[in-house]
Amino acid sequence: MTKRDYSLLGPDGQRAVDIGLAAAEWYHTDVPRKVMKELMQRSDQPAIRDTVILYGCMVAFAAMGIALWPSLWSIPFWLAYGVLYGSASDSRWHEAGHGTAFKTPWMNNAVYEIASFMIMRNSATWRWSHARHHTDTYIVGRDPEIAIMRPPAFARLLLAFVGVPDVIAFFPRLVYNAFIGVHPTEKTYVPHSEWSKVVRVARITLAIYAATLALAVWMQSILPLMVIGLPRMYGAWHHIMTGLLQHGGLADNVIDHRLNSRTVYMNPISRFIYWNMNYHVEHHMFPMVPYHALPALHEAIKHDLPRPNASIGEAFAEMWPALRRQFAYEDYFLHRDLPETAKPYRMDFHEGALGQTAAE
């Protein structure tokens, strides 16, 4: 059994570089250029509409929560506010970070900064970690955004539904960035020219949290923290639920997104919160396609992709037992079957790197 070292400075990352698994050529479904150009077209309208709805709902729910505070009647409004703050911010961070959500650059940047603050990610650092995630998706020792490491740490996964591991990791790093500088692991993927921005963002973020905390102390109430900070915990569940499905239980160290990513059909509310990232194979294969065009991209290439999971429930029913098996045998993974119309996996791309056969 292979023992994985997920450290970005460890031997697995170096091995990936040595054997050509890092920054490799990945499989792409053939899409006619004219079709792809249409799918890639940017537009402000869908994201403006969704952003007005999102921020409008957040203001309304927070206002109701504050108005009814501390009555138990405020709870439903906090739960609704929390999932928009602590989960929808993840998808907004993601799409605006790619620069595909809006056509207008300043709109992408504004939403990216706000979402980064809410989801507790340094906007300067995480832009680069996500670039690496796309270069080396689920390559052990290279991808800094592997949500489920093997063997899975189930207690940590469950605590993530209320944001505990992320918040515990965030604040020490925030203080480190603000007072010491860029962390050595961050220096492996953040260019030197961006290091001062990492520090500046950390100091501004720290100042906002300090002001919020001071207000809470002055008011002798946690109400300010219910609006800023705590919703990252009590509203995190949805982005963890959807995020774990992106790659959970599937192969690592492969260079075909059909093997290591999962597309799941979801209900409209989850798709609004998640901004269509349920089409995750499609997103990884063609990251320049905006979220609002992913359903059309899915239709264009689904003949070449594994069958999508029919629902969140079905996807969890598939993933959770696989994680349990990985707990006992960490080389286990779910092999994705392709439709007969699909082009085969390029086993020559990654067979050697896998060093193992599919578990089923």
Added chain:
Amino acid sequence: MPWIDACATSDIDAEDLIRFDHAGATYAIYHSPDGKFYATAGKCTHEDVHLADGLVMDHLIECPKHNGQFDYRTGEAKRAPVCINLKTFKTKVEGTRVYIEVA
């Protein structure tokens, strides 16, 4: 500096690009919305990715892998994660052919 016959003007739609390989090097040739032709190095300066699969928006080319952007007229890096400018090459149109001046 030799001028190389790269393609026909009709080979590239307006606001689009194509890949052109020559003598072991790869280039990207652009047809701007205002009808002019430009040429740059064919791969992104961030990682080893062909720009020909990317998206041309006005005078920007967006890399298909990480959404970094360059102004293809000047090669200037315009959006993270690209930090290093793209090499550019002179172009000329003679009749219906596009030529690029390669080093």
